[in-house]
Every structure is written in structure tokens, then in C-alpha cells.
Amino acid sequence: xxxxxxxxxxxxxxxxxxxxxxxxxxxxxxxxxxxxxxxxxxxxxxxxxxxxxxxxxxxxxxxxxxxxxxxxxxxxxxxxxxxxxxxxxxxxxxxxxxxxxxxxxxxxxxxxxxxxxxxxxxxxxxxxxxxxxxxxxxxxxxxxxxxxxxxxxxxxxxxxxxxxxxxxxxxxxxxxxxxxxxxxxxxxxxxxxxxxxxxxxxxxxxxxxxxxxxxxxxxxxxxxxxxxxxxxxxxxxxxxxxxxxxxxxxxxxxxxxxxxxxxxxxxxxxxxxxxxxxxxxxxxxxxxxxxxxxxxxxxxxxxxxxxxxxxxxxxxxxxxxxxxxxxxxxxxxxxxxxxxxxxxxxxxxxxxxxxxxxxxxxxxxxxxxxxxxxxxxxxxxxxxxxxxxxxxx
Amino acid sequence: xxxxxxxxxxxxxxxxxxxxxxxxxxxxxxxxxxxxxxxxxxxxxxxxxxxxxxxxxxxxxxxxxxxxxxxxxxxxxxxxxxxxxxxxxxxxxxxxxxxxxxxxxxxxxxxxxxxxxxxxxxxxxxxxxxxxxxxxxxxxxxxxxxxxxxxxxxxxxxxxxxxxxxxxxxxxxxxxxxxxxxxxxxxxxxxxxxxxxxxxxxxxxxxxxxxxxxxxxxxxxxxxxxxxxxxxxxxxxxxxxxxxxxxxxxxxxxxxxxxxxxxxxxxxxxxxxxxxxxxxxxxxxxxxxxxxxxxxxxxxxxxxxxxxxxxxxxxxxxxxxxxxxxxxxxxxxxxxxxxxxxxxxxxxxxxxxxxxxxxxxxxxxxxxxxxxxxxxxxxxxxxxxxxxxxxxx
Numbered sequence: 001x002x003x004x005x006x007x008x009x010x011x012x013x014x015x016x017x018x019x020x021x022x023x024x025x026x027x028x029x030x031x032x033x034x035x036x037x038x039x040x041x042x043x044x045x046x047x048x049x050x051x052x053x054x055x056x057x058x059x060x061x062x063x064x065x066x067x068x069x070x071x072x073x074x075x076x077x078x079x080x081x082x083x084x085x086x087x088x089x090x091x092x093x094x095x096x097x098x099x100x101x102x103x104x105x106x107x108x109x110x111x112x113x114x115x116x117x118x119x120x121x122x123x124x125x126x127x128x129x130x131x132x133x134x135x136x137x138x139x140x141x142x143x144x145x146x147x148x149x150x151x152x153x154x155x156x157x158x159x160x161x162x163x164x165x166x167x168x169x170x171x172x173x174x175x176x177x178x179x180x181x182x183x184x185x186x187x188x189x190x191x192x193x194x195x196x197x198x199x200x201x202x203x204x205x206x207x208x209x210x211x212x213x214x215x216x217x218x219x220x221x222x223x224x225x226x227x228x229x230x231x232x233x234x235x236x237x238x239x240x241x242x243x244x245x246x247x248x249x250x251x252x253x254x255x256x257x258x259x260x261x262x263x264x265x266x267x268x269x270x271x272x273x274x275x276x277x278x279x280x281x282x283x284x285x286x287x288x289x290x291x292x293x294x295x296x297x298x299x300x301x302x303x304x305x306x307x308x309x310x311x312x313x314x315x316x317x318x319x320x321x322x323x324x325x326x327x328x329x330x331x332x333x334x335x336x337x338x339x340x341x342x343x344x345x346x347x348x349x350x351x352x353x354x355x356x357x358x359x360x361x362x363x364x365x366x367x368x369x370x371x372x373x374x375x376x377x378x379x380x381x382x383x384x385x386x387x388x389x390x391x392x393x
Numbered sequence: 394x395x396x397x398x399x400x401x402x403x404x405x406x407x408x409x410x411x412x413x414x415x416x417x418x419x420x421x422x423x424x425x426x427x428x429x430x431x432x433x434x435x436x437x438x439x440x441x442x443x444x445x446x447x448x449x450x451x452x453x454x455x456x457x458x459x460x461x462x463x464x465x466x467x468x469x470x471x472x473x474x475x476x477x478x479x480x481x482x483x484x485x486x487x488x489x490x491x492x493x494x495x496x497x498x499x500x501x502x503x504x505x506x507x508x509x510x511x512x513x514x515x516x517x518x519x520x521x522x523x524x525x526x527x528x529x530x531x532x533x534x535x536x537x538x539x540x541x542x543x544x545x546x547x548x549x550x551x552x553x554x555x556x557x558x559x560x561x562x563x564x565x566x567x568x569x570x571x572x573x574x575x576x577x578x579x580x581x582x583x584x585x586x587x588x589x590x591x592x593x594x595x596x597x598x599x600x601x602x603x604x605x606x607x608x609x610x611x612x613x614x615x616x617x618x619x620x621x622x623x624x625x626x627x628x629x630x631x632x633x634x635x636x637x638x639x640x641x642x643x644x645x646x647x648x649x650x651x652x653x654x655x656x657x658x659x660x661x662x663x664x665x666x667x668x669x670x671x672x673x674x675x676x677x678x679x680x681x682x683x684x685x686x687x688x689x690x691x692x693x694x695x696x697x698x699x700x701x702x703x704x705x706x707x708x709x710x711x712x713x714x715x716x717x718x719x720x721x722x723x724x725x726x727x728x729x730x731x732x733x734x735x736x737x738x739x740x741x742x743x744x745x746x747x748x749x750x751x752x753x754x755x756x757x758x759x760x761x762x763x764x765x766x767x768x769x770x771x772x773x774x775x776x777x778x779x780x781x782x783x784x785x786x
Binding site: 001002003004005007010014040042043044045046047049052055056059060062063064065067068069070071072104105107108111112115116117118119120121131132135136139140141166167197198199240242243244245257258260262265268269271272273274275276277278279280281 | 464
């Protein structure tokens with residue numbers, strides 16, 4: 001018996017484990033100092049009342065024989081798929097409910113979806129990037145090529161017709177850079193994919209943070225996307241579900257190659273290796289789309305947006321280059337004085353007691369950059385901005 | 394771009410989809426007849442009070458900023474891992490908490506675990522079998538060989554030293570046959586695996602149904618198993634979690650090949666492609682091990698055992714050969730008069746309005762056999778037994 005030796009090709013340490021270790025070391029050595037954590041993209045506001053009420057109600061149903069639910073549909077209950085379908089309708093995207101697959105989160109689906117593709121495909125991934133795209137393809141032993149996201153292209157690379165790729169990852173609003181594609185630029189990717197037969201895996205986990213109308217909430221707002229794209233979304237950042245676990249994947253029925261539909265393959269994959277999302281969680285997710293739920297969720301999004309604005313204003317005043325913050329909970333800044341990412345991390349931690357995320361952890365083009373997140377409390381964010389300003393002035 | 398063409402090698406229709414279709418056809422044509430469904434292995438009793446109380450409490454925590462939980466550990470909260478560890482202690486198995494991985498169900502882990510093994514491994518699977526083992530390996534393109542489970546070996550095949558396999562699936566109490574390995578026979582498998590370097594994937598999803606002391610609740614009750622086995626278990630059948638989704642996988646720290654530990658690889662796989670189980674679900678699962686939880690769960694298990702006894706007695710009286718029913722919620726019977734599985738299915742459906750599961754759906758050695766489950770209500774089970782007796786007498 002041999003293990004899968006592709007695991008040897010993964011980087012030794014997971015980025016956030018390394019960050020946690022350095023913070024721990026600092027706080028152990030400096031117990032009197034309070035470190036403000038502005039790094040990991042986890043939410044801090046609790047679940048909204050509409051969601052918890054729905055979950056309590058569902059829990060009561062599960063405690064009575066007459067309303068108990070056992071195995072649910074692999075692809076999710078239709079009450080939730082219909083709610084998602086209607087939500088897409090609000091920004092003009094028509095879906096069939098059978099194109100929507102409910103899952104335990106965008107991360108799982110983004111990691112697992114590659115199983116429906118041939119081992120021999122070449123995967124195109126922007127650099128810097130959310131590490132899951134890279135690591136899941138390394139584990140599967142696929143050929144990966146990178147497209148450079150840089151300051152010059154606003155961290156929004158466009159397709160290069162000379163490059164041949166089969167599967168393309170796009171994340172917009174981007175994690176980690178917070179940059180957002182315009183509809184016009186997304187159209188270039190869609191046309192490129194349709195022309196070459198490639199498939200776009202579109203990560204829309206942060207779509208609710210979009211406020212500008214020229215940016216897309218969904219790749220399916222772009223003409224031609226239904227024949228070349230799969231979209232991944234999540235309740236994690238939208239509705240604080242990071243610890244509640246629910247997301248969804250949209251695979252249009254028109255997405256096929258050689259007469260085989262991606263939608264059918266994914267249904268089959270899920271029926272073999274997945275058994276659906278907890279009923280109570282699906283009821284909670286459904287409530288996100290109710291009248292009360294929508295209003296309550298919007299308040300939370302506005303709260304995080306306010307945090308992003310505080311951080312953005314701070315950097316603007318300091319004259320530091322950054323992207324994000326407007327249509328995204330992430331702010332991606334250029335480390336001052338030509339510092340490297342980890343150098344700036346250590347300096348900011350040691351001298352201002354603010355912990356962020358070194359851009360180098362997201363890929364080689366992230367070197368020299370740094371990510372801050374808007375998911376903290378207003379108090380922490382305000383204090384962090386104050387410290388950063390004082391430290392960098 | 395090409396899809397993974399291993400999907401073409403899967404059987405056209407999922408077994409339970411075919412069954413549902415035939416039942417639907419019958420009930421549409423015979424609307425006045427009530428069909429008793431004794432087929433799919435889904436539970437019918439609601440979640441016990443200890444579990445729903447714990448979930449309500451956790452839900453309240455999630456609704457307050459001070460007690461809200463975001464991303465949890467990939468491997469599960471330590472409160473649940475400690476509870477599982479202590480449970481193993483009750484039957485004499487010592488585990489470290491870091492050997493336990495909480496998941497959304499045994500099915501997901503059984504399907505995904507193959508990612509840590511080399512593509513070139515040969516997989517040994519008993520026939521008949523739970524379809525997930527076969528289908529997940531077909532999708533991955535692995536070489537599969539089968540070991541015959543037959544009436545002659547009591548549907549409990551033993552290792553054949555002439556056969557070389559790298560990864561071996563064992564399910565005991567077995568789905569679909571209900572047969573249970575003795576500790577002595579399991580020891581043969583453990584010795585075989587240790588001698589050849591193979592790894593056993595041990596599916597213990599039905600362990601709570603064991604009442605005989607000579608059978609194992611866990612493969613880790615067998616000497617030597619810590620160097621060759623991974624165990625999968627679930628709250629689905631134990632505590633009615635089929636719609637609530639929680640399970641766990643045990644990977645001993647001693648399980649290594651060539652200096653690489655399976656435990657580390659699985660942790661890495663989960664950190665890349667999974668984000669943990671909902672906090673509220675983990676609190677519900679923890680309550681399964683509380684004093685009240687244990688008592689309430691035991692009552693449910695006893696209820697289903699009572700159902701199994703009713704079915705077993707019926708077959709015994711009729712002189713029909715069967716396995717299971719004693720340490721398992723499944724009863725595996727030989728179709729009378731040499732009938733084939735689907736032939737018996739149709740006959741039983743049409744003439745007695747009882748729907749079971751054709752053994753042929755679980756593999757070629759299942760042909761001529763039939764599965765009944767004990768997860769229905771007492772009323773339905775009693776009525777089904779009555780109809781079967783009347784029909785076969």
C-alpha cells in the first residue's frame with residue numbers, strides 16, 4: 001500500500017497556522033499587550049434572529065415523529081433551492097432549481113468539484129489566490145499554471161489567448177485582494193472559455209459585499225456564461241454561517257462537453273460521496289431570504305462595510321496603495337517602504353500589536369502585500385486603524 | 394476540457410432511485426393499496442430530547458455575540474472528540490482525541506478517504522456491499538477486486554493469502570447482509586493486513602446494534618488493528634442523525650507506511666477540502682453521550698431491535714434462510730422458490746404491498762437475496778411481517 005504522494009508537494013505549513021503560532025509566541029512573551037487580530041476572514045456578528053428562529057423551529061420539528069426528517073435530498077431541499085433561485089432572480093439571473101446544489105460550504109464544493117474533470121486537464125489559477133484552489137489540485141496531481149495578479153493589472157488578470165487552460169478559477173470579489181471584476185472584463189473570460197472549451201469555476205462567496213452596479217453578483221449575469229461556468233457561493237460571509245456550514249453551487253444545464261452534462265456528473269458525485277446538509281441548517285439558510293432575514297443580514301453587511309471604510313480611509317490618509325474595501329470585506333495593501341509581507345507582519349505585530357495576513361502566503365505575487373479584514377468588531381477595527389495610522393505616519 | 398470518464402463506468406441507476414420508481418408506478422396504478430416500505434435504511438424515530446435540548450442551547454449561543462462561534466476546528470470540537478474517546482473507553486479501546494475526526498457522516502469520509510491513498514492501489518471489496526465503496530473507487534479510477542460473501546461463508550468472507558490487495562473494506566455489522574464478524578475472524582483480517590502492509594477501512598456505522606459479546610463494536614478491540622485500520626462511524630443509525638449529519642473517523646497515530654502517518658494526511662486533506670461540522674450539530678452529537686442521551690438512545694435502539702425480532706421470527710416460522718436481525722437492523726433473506734431478487738421485489742410489492750431492497754442491487758452475490766430493514770414503526774413492521782407470512786405460507 002502506498003499513500004498519495006502528491007501530498008508531499010503541498011507547502012509545509014498552512015498559512016493561518018503559521019500566523020497563529022507567531023501571535024501566540026508574541027503574546028506569551030508580552031502578556032500585557034493586547035493583539036488586535038485583523039487577519040483571518042472569520043465573521044464576528046452572531047446569527048441574525050430570523051435565522052435562529054427558523055433553526056429553533058426546525059429543531060422542534062426534528063423532535064416530533066410526525067415532523068421528523070431523515071435523509072434529505074443530496075442536492076438540498078427544494079424550499080431552499082427555490083429561495084436561492086428567487087434570490088438570483090432579483091438581479092436578473094434566471095435559474096432552474098435543479099441547477100442549484102446545496103452543500104456544507106463553498107470550500108467543500110470548490111475542493112471536490114475537480115473530481116468531475118479529467119485528471120489530464122490543465123488548471124489555470126490566479127496568483128495570489130485562496131489556497132484551496134491550489135492545494136486541492138496539488139492533491140489530485142493536476143497540472144497547474146498561474147496567471148499573475150499584480151498591481152499593474154489591479155490584481156485582476158485578463159485572459160491570455162496564448163495560454164491553453166481547461167479549468168479556470170476566478171474569485172470576485174477576490175480573496176485575498178478584494179479586487180472586483182467589471183462585467184466587461186468578466187465577459188472577456190467568458191468569451192475566452194467558450195472559444196477554447198474551458199470551464200470557469202467562479203467563486204462568488206463575497207458577492208453580497210458588492211455595491212457598485214458595474215460589478216457582477218453572479219457570473220451568470222454575463223452573456224454566454226451558462227455554457228462555460230460553474231458558480232460557488234456561501235452563507236458564511238453573507239449571513240455569518242462560518243460555524244453553521246451552508247453554501248451552494250450552480251451548474252447550468254447547458255454546461256456540457258461531448259454530450260455529457262456537468263450538472264449530471266456533479267449530482268452523481270454528490271449522491272455517491274455526500275448525504276446532504278442538516279435539515280435545521282437548510283431552514284436557517286432559507287430564512288436568510290425571508291423579509292426579516294434580508295433586512296437583518298443587510299445590517300450586518302453594512303456594519304462590516306463600515307469597518308472596511310474605516311481601514312480604507314486610514315490607508316488613504318497615509319497614502320498607502322490598496323485594493324478592495326469597497327465591494328469586499330478585504331483590504332489588500334502594499335507594504336510600506338518596500339517591506340516584504342512577513343517582515344511587515346512581524347513589524348506590525350511587534351510595534352502596533354495588530355495582526356494581519358501576509359500576502360506572500362497567498363502566492364508569489366502576493367509578496368510585498370498584506371491583507372486586512374473588515375470582519376472584526378467596530379471597536380477593534382477603529383482601534384486597529386488608529387494604531388496603524390500612528391505606527392506608519 | 395474533458396470530464397472524468399470514470400463516471401461512465403458507474404451503473405446507470407442508483408439502486409434506491411429504481412426502487413422508488415417501481416413503487417411510484419405501483420401506487421399510481423393502485424391508489425387504493427397501501428405499500429409498506431421496508432427498504433431504505435432511514436430511521437423513523439425523532440431525535441431524542443437530550444439531543445434537541447443541546448441543539449436549542451447551542452442555537453441560543455449562536456445568536457449572542459459573546460457566545461457566537463465562527464469557523465470551528467476542521468477535525469471537530471474537542472468537547473465532542475473527548476466524548477467519543479470516552480465512549481470507546483467503555484468497551485476497552487483507548488484512543489487519543491487527536492485520532493478522532495468529526496465529519497458530516499460516515500458516507501462522506503468513506504467516499505473521500507481514498508484521496509490519501511495512491512491511485513495505483515488495488516482495492517478489495519466484499520460482494521454484496523454498500524454501493525458507496527464501489528462507486529467512489531470507480532470514480533477515482535482504482536482497480537477493484539471482489540471477495541465473495543455467500544451463504545456458504547455466512548456472508549462473512551475471510552482473507553485469502555493468495556490475493557494481494559492494498560486497501561480493504563470491511564463493514565460489520567454488515568450493510569446489506571446484517572452479518573457480524575466474530576472477534577476471532579476479524580483478527581484474521583488484521584493479521585492479513587499487517588502481514589501484507591494493507592490498510593483496512595472498517596465501517597462500524599451499525600455498531601450500536603451489537604448485543605453479542607463475541608462480536609466487536611470497534612476493530613480497535615482487535616490486537617494489531619492500530620497499525621492497519623481506519624474506522625468509520627456515524628450518529629445516523631445510533632441516534633437518528635440521518636437528517637442531522639454527523640459521524641466520525643478514527644485514524645490511529647501508529648498507522649503509517651514509509652514513515653508517513655495516515656492521520657496527518659487525512660488532517661491535511663480535511664483542512665484543504667472541508668470546514669468542519671455545524672457547531673449546533675456537534676453539541677447535539679455530544680449529548681448522545683450524556684447520561685440522559687445514552688438512556689434515550691438505547692430505548693430507540695431497543696425499539697428497532699424489537700422490529701428486527703418481529704421480522705426474524707416471521708422468517709424463522711416460514712423456514713426461510715436469513716442472516717442479520719440480531720446484531721443489526723438489517724435482515725438478509727434468501728428469496729423463496731429460487732426467485733431472483735427483482736422478481737421477488739415485484740412479487741412482494743404486487744401481491745403483499747411490501748417493498749424491500751433487492752439483494753442484486755448490492756452486487757452479483759446478492760442475486761437471489763433480499764433486504765428488509767427494522768427502521769420502520771412498530772405498526773408498519775408488524776403489519777409487514779403479517780403480510781409476508783400470509784403471502785409466503
